[in-house]
Amino acid sequence: MNTRFPRAATRGFDSVQFRRALSQFATGVTVITTRLADGSYRGLTASSFNSVSLDPPLVLWSLGNAANSLPIFSGNSHYVINVLSAGQQHLADRFSRRTDNPFAGIxxxxxxxxxxxxxxxxxxFECHNRSRYPEGDHVIFVGEVEECSAHPQPALLFHRGQFGSTQER
Incomplete structure (x- = not known):
């Protein structure tokens, strides 16, 4: 069921206030990875990850329309969503920047x-690239999970523009 409603009344909407409010929501940090047809690897940092369904097992994440990697992830059949652990902030930083080979030494x-x-x-979570939905300035990717694994340890978090963890102090 795809119900469309009239557009929201956003006249005079304060985008700075919107970003500030969103920053109050702590999120996990992921690196989405994939392999290209030429055998090279690509990845990016994303905090827009969430579960959708248990049956079938579906998850979602989003990527900006202006991202250079949009064609890569739109065109590949599979990708992996890696949920970073508390000690992996360096990976979040590395995959959030453009580098020739972010996988070097990892x-x-x-x-x-x-x-x-x-x-x-x-x-x-290894996902089949099931569907994509353009919305606003992003594309929402829905992946069907084919395989996954959990390693109980503190996870890396992002809250109010800063990294933290689920680790008890």
Missing amino acids: EFELSRTGQPILKGTAAW
């Missing part, structure tokens, strides 16, 4: 479909 293994799974993560 430990990872390959999934059954050849997608890179980062070592030391709190969890990972």
Whole structure:
């Protein structure tokens, strides 16, 4: 069911206040990874990750329309969502910047479909690229989880523009 409603009344909407309000929501931090047809690997940092359904197992994440990696993730059949652990802020930083090879010097293994799974993560989800929905200035990706693994340890969080963790102090 896809119900469309009239547009919201956003006249005079304060986008700075919107960003400030969104920053109050603590999120986990992920690195989405995939393998290209030429055998090279790509990845990006994303905090827009959430569950959608248990049956079938679906998750979602989003990527900005202006992102250079949008065609890569739109065109590949599979990707892995790596949920970073508390000690992996360096990976969040590395995959949030453009570099020639962000995988250089990073430990990872390959999934059954050849997608890179980062070592030391709190969890990972290998997904079939099921569907994409353009909304606003982003594309929402829905992935059907084909395989996943959890490694109970503190997760990396992002809140009010800063990194933290679920680790008890």
